[in-house]
Amino acid sequence: MILYDYKRAPNPRRVRIFLAEKNINIEIRNVDLMNQENIKEDFLKINPLGTVPFLQIEDGIGIAESIAICRYFEEKYPEPALMGKDPIEKAQIEMWQRLIEFKGIFPAGEAFRNKAEGFKDRAVAGPVKIEQIPELIERGEILINYFFKFINARLSKSEYVGGKSFSIADISAYIAIDFASWIKLVPDESHGSLNEWLEKIKLRDSINA
Amino acid sequence: MILYDYKRAPNPRRVRIFLAEKNINIEIRNVDLMNQENIKEDFLKINPLGTVPFLQIEDGIGIAESIAICRYFEEKYPEPALMGKDPIEKAQIEMWQRLIEFKGIFPAGEAFRNKAEGFKDRAVAGPVKIEQIPELIERGEILINYFFKFINARLSKSEYVGGKSFSIADISAYIAIDFASWIKLVPDESHGSLNEWLEKIKLRDSINA
Incomplete structure (x- = not known):
């Protein structure tokens, strides 16, 4: 079993944090997105979608999409539960x-x-050329x-994003906030509950995976 | 338990087809999106997100988002499995x-x-005013x-979208194609496998739910 990965991208990181939380160790191979290795023949034979993360379970059986992985x-390994128990x-x-993905x-x-130079005619992920808007x-x-605001309001009423315990919803929320910082947007001090939650999340061993 | 619904919208229909496939009957209440009943006080007390479908399981416990419902x-009712067995x-x-949602x-x-008159300053679902682009x-x-093309290629190699049996992936694909027809896009005869699959899906009792 091999996880195809790219250290700097947000989606593969969701999977790495998830695996660290579950204490699962598997072989990880880097696919250099900056050099467009993901859309070269060798990788397209493995994952025709050309995306990472991609989990190759065995020959011909693979899973794309971070949440599906x-x-x-x-x-396969229900404990600790990160997607709920009942x-x-x-x-x-x-x-x-x-909600966190969409918002x-x-x-x-x-x-x-739509801003970065490197995505000039690739503004939408996938093989179709799309100009930036x-x-x-x-x-x-x-x-x-x-x-x-939305997530701050949720965290003023709930200890974690998905409820009483840490879950994949927290992983996605952490990644969303990190991704927002790439375009220089950071929650200010008016978002007290969100900032408290952020401090708590940053203490987890998994979070730098 | 009450399902808040709106007959003409694509997302609530995914849930209705899913329930029909599982032969589950629950109370359904219509929320008139055309009259913006979903963002009036009475409904926001039930679902602060103002979205349908919304499943109220009991007082204070509710689920938004069609796939989460x-x-x-x-x-709760694993048979027939529509989200996989292992x-x-x-x-x-x-x-x-x-993949079907995103693509x-x-x-x-x-x-x-971004086209319809009725969504002039509501081009993105949610409470924020967003102009059409x-x-x-x-x-x-x-x-x-x-x-x-993408889904036709998949269906040339697989009987159903998600694999060997009918699943939620087929429901989403059917809804995607129906939704595309709202903007007058219909798969032509070059998409043979997709059209064959469409004919097969239309024969299911659930599909007009």
Whole structure:
């Protein structure tokens, strides 16, 4: 089993933190996105989507998409549970995980990809050439500022994003906030509950995975 | 238990088809999105996000996000399995479900919301006022045309989107294609495998739920 990875990108990091929380050690191989190694023939034979993270379980059986990779490990090694223990918890954590992706990770990614020189005609992930749309930088910034408020309000009422214990929703939220800092947006002191939660999360051994 | 619903929107329909496949009957209440009933006080007390579908399990315990609602029912009533039976199947179905959302449902939604008169300053779902960006109509159309190719290629090698049996990935793909037709994009005869699959899916009793 091999995890194809890239240290500096947000999505592979979600998987590395998840594995560290579960204390799972597997072989990791780096795919150099900066040199577009992910869209070269050798890697496309492994993952035709050309994306990382990618988990090769065995020849011909692989999983793309960070959350789907986490699902595989959660089902295989349920403890400690990072995606909930019963139907209500599982659904609530999935709800929060998704809300954070849509309101945090995606707008940050959209602002970043429509701004960065390196993504000039690759503003959308995937094989289709898409030109940057400058208006999406501002739209992303507006949405990220709302996301800070949204997550702060949640954390003023809940110890962790998904409920009473640490879960994949916290991992996604941490990654969303880190990703937002790439476009220089950082929650200010008005977001007290969010900042307290951030301090707590940064103490976890897994977080620098 | 009450499911808050709106007949004409794509996301609530995913949940209704899922419930019909599992033969689950619950109370359903309509929230009139056209009259913005979803952002009026009465409904915001039930779901502060102002979104449908929303599943109220009991007082104070509710689930937003269609896929999270499906997860609740899948965990509670595992048969027939619509999200996979073992770790590999669960991960593969989640991967395909996500790929279809990102490559199909989202671009269709983006093209639609940035085009339709009724969403003039509400181009992004949620409480933040966001102006329409006309370039996103064309971007959405380009991405949808790629989505048709992408899903056709998958279905030329797999009986169903997620693997050997019908799953939530098929429900999402069907909804993506229906949503694309709102902006007048329909897979043509060059997408043979996709069209064959569509004919097969349309025969299911659940599909008009």
